[in-house]
Amino acid sequence: MEQRIFIVEDDVDIARLVRHHLEAAGFVTRIFSRIAGVLSDAQKEQPVLFLLDIMVPGGDGMELCRQIRQSSALAATPVIFLTAKGAEADRINGLELGADDYITKPFSPRELVARVKAVLRRFEKPLDKTKITAGAIEIDTNAMVVTVRGEAIITTATEFRLLEHLARHQGKVFTRGHLLDAVWRDTHFVSERSVDVYVRKLREKVESEPEMPLYIKTVRGVGYRFEVPKSL
Amino acid sequence: MEQRIFIVEDDVDIARLVRHHLEAAGFVTRIFSRIAGVLSDAQKEQPVLFLLDIMVPGGDGMELCRQIRQSSALAATPVIFLTAKGAEADRINGLELGADDYITKPFSPRELVARVKAVLRRFEKPLDKTKITAGAIEIDTNAMVVTVRGEAIITTATEFRLLEHLARHQGKVFTRGHLLDAVWRDTHFVSERSVDVYVRKLREKVESEPEMPLYIKTVRGVGYRFEVPKSL
DNA sequence: ATCTTCTTTTAACATTTTATTAACGATGCC
DNA sequence: GGCATCGTTAATAAAATGTTAAAAGAAGAT
Numbered sequence: 001m002e003q004r005i006f007i008v009e010d011d012v013d014i015a016r017l018v019r020h021h022l023e024a025a026g027f028v029t030r031i032f033s034r035i036a037g038v039l040s041d042a043q044k045e046q047p048v049l050f051l052l053d054i055m056v057p058g059g060d061g062m063e064l065c066r067q068i069r070q071s072s073a074l075a076a077t078p079v080i081f082l083t084a085k086g087a088e089a090d091r092i093n094g095l096e097l098g099a100d101d102y103i104t105k106p107f108s109p110r111e112l113v114a115r116v117k118a119v120l121r122r123f124e125k126p127l128d129k130t131k132i133t134a135g136a137i138e139i140d141t142n143a144m145v146v147t148v149r150g151e152a153i154i155t156t157a158t159e160f161r162l163l164e165h166l167a168r169h170q171g172k173v174f175t176r177g178h179l180l181d182a183v184w185r186d187t188h189f190v191s192e193r194s195v196d197v198y199v200r201k202l203r204e205k206v207e208s209e210p211e212m213p214l215y216i217k218t219v220r221g222v223g224y225r226f227e228v229p230k231s232l
Numbered sequence: 233m234e235q236r237i238f239i240v241e242d243d244v245d246i247a248r249l250v251r252h253h254l255e256a257a258g259f260v261t262r263i264f265s266r267i268a269g270v271l272s273d274a275q276k277e278q279p280v281l282f283l284l285d286i287m288v289p290g291g292d293g294m295e296l297c298r299q300i301r302q303s304s305a306l307a308a309t310p311v312i313f314l315t316a317k318g319a320e321a322d323r324i325n326g327l328e329l330g331a332d333d334y335i336t337k338p339f340s341p342r343e344l345v346a347r348v349k350a351v352l353r354r355f356e357k358p359l360d361k362t363k364i365t366a367g368a369i370e371i372d373t374n375a376m377v378v379t380v381r382g383e384a385i386i387t388t389a390t391e392f393r394l395l396e397h398l399a400r401h402q403g404k405v406f407t408r409g410h411l412l413d414a415v416w417r418d419t420h421f422v423s424e425r426s427v428d429v430y431v432r433k434l435r436e437k438v439e440s441e442p443e444m445p446l447y448i449k450t451v452r453g454v455g456y457r458f459e460v461p462k463s464l
Numbered sequence: 465a466t467c468t469t470c471t472t473t474t475a476a477c478a479t480t481t482t483a484t485t486a487a488c489g490a491t492g493c494c
Numbered sequence: 495g496g497c498a499t500c501g502t503t504a505a506t507a508a509a510a511t512g513t514t515a516a517a518a519g520a521a522g523a524t
Contacts (some may be wrong), residue, residue, distance in 0.1 A: 157453030
């Protein structure tokens with residue numbers, strides 16, 4: 001699962017250093033040396049976290065943070081401030097900012113990575129606490145268990161997410177592209193044919209006759225649709 | 233289990249930010265900008281905690297705290313005061329009045345969430361069931377003793393907390409991150425793989441066949457789930 | 465304090481499972 | 495028929511987890 005972090009920092013040396021440690025920890029990073037463009041790119045690339053230097057040219061970090069919080073697509077994305085030690089740090093301490101954590105320079109690589117991971121952990125969405133029922137299929141998102149005609153079936157995490165998404169929006173047709181976006185973690189290098197393979201796997205586990213699927217229908221030229229068989 | 237927190241704070245910006253961080257931490261919040269209505273709504277909604285600004289219009293926070301303590305339905309609900317910096321006197325009064333903690337502004341998000349969780353921990357324990365039974369496993373949280381198939385087993389403190397947390401929420405899947413947050417004291421420098429090691433240790437002590445665990449199941453791609461074997 | 469012992473954490477390697485693609489067959493549609 | 499789309503399978507690459515042991519850190523005892 002690719003996790004992209006946006007680093008907004010004008011000091012090239014610091015930015016590179018931060019990038020180096022975050023990438024060593026498995027993150028993908030993007031560096032911005034000015035504020036311009038950060039928001040619009042973030043809408044597209046959906047970073048999991050922002051690391052903002054408070055003193056970036058072309059505006060300031062706090063202002064950017066406020067804008068992030070006001071953008072519905074990004075409001076739930078955590079923000080960590082990078083700040084120089086001293087007086088600046090005091091302002092950060094204030095709640096008026098909306099950052100989720102702050103790191104004062106100089107900082108140790110270990111601490112940087114630890115803080116980033118800790119914040120991401122806190123932001124992990126709690127699993128939904130719902131039961132979805134569709135015909136003879138029951139999906140318990142809390143326990144991550146699927147029951148078909150009373151029997152529990154075993155699914156992989158991706159199969160589960162795909163089934164959940166289809167069943168949650170039953171009746172609606174999704175293109176393969178939409179399913180990739182909704183279900184897969186990183187869609188960049190994944191071919192749309194993967195969806196076909198997963199649909200096949202789900203049909204094998206969920207349908208009594210995979211070749212004549214009752215639940216997961218294909219809509220030729222478009223994609224797939226989950227529906228509840230009329231006979232039920 | 234949904235945990236609702238009442239925020240009583242007239243400064244809208246602060247209230248929103250507090251809400252943002254608490255909700256990110258998984259709590260449900262309600263904001264009151266005045267004291268009127270807090271008590272009566274609390275009777276109905278049973279919040280698990282109050283966050284009171286000492287200086288709210290329409291009365292004051294201390295008075296509200298006193299009323300909470302006098303209401304039999306709410307007397308056991310913890311209260312945390314939000315106070316302006318340097319108001320030393322307020323702290324003392326607040327604690328004397330029955331507040332369980334106080335946070336001085338400005339404060340960091342991490343501190344806020346940490347304090348709230350700490351207070352809840354303190355309050356929840358005695359109220360919780362002291363004995364958890366799951367299949368052939370018995371956990372006495374009071375005595376900190378675990379019994380498996382009639383035999384007492386010895387666990388370390390961390391093992392115990394992990395087992396307790398899993399067993400208390402049996403059937404639910406937890407990510408390693410959530411387990412770290414819930415079970416470990418300081419999560420900052422701890423890798424998620426530590427969870428795996430502890431699961432292994434618990435399986436060795438709890439399962440009759442650690443390689444084919446019946447209680448502590450792994451949910452690949454997600455985390456772990458505690459369940460009671462069907463045969464029991 | 466110092467030493468000892470127990471606990472916690474990480475790091476490394478082994479193992480298992482899952483994700484992805486590519487190739488080819490089947491099917492529907494004009 | 496011919497073209498595009500979908501189904502199916504199996505091989506391979508990639509990722510997640512299991513497992514162990516050793517290092518680092520805490521807690522207790524002397």
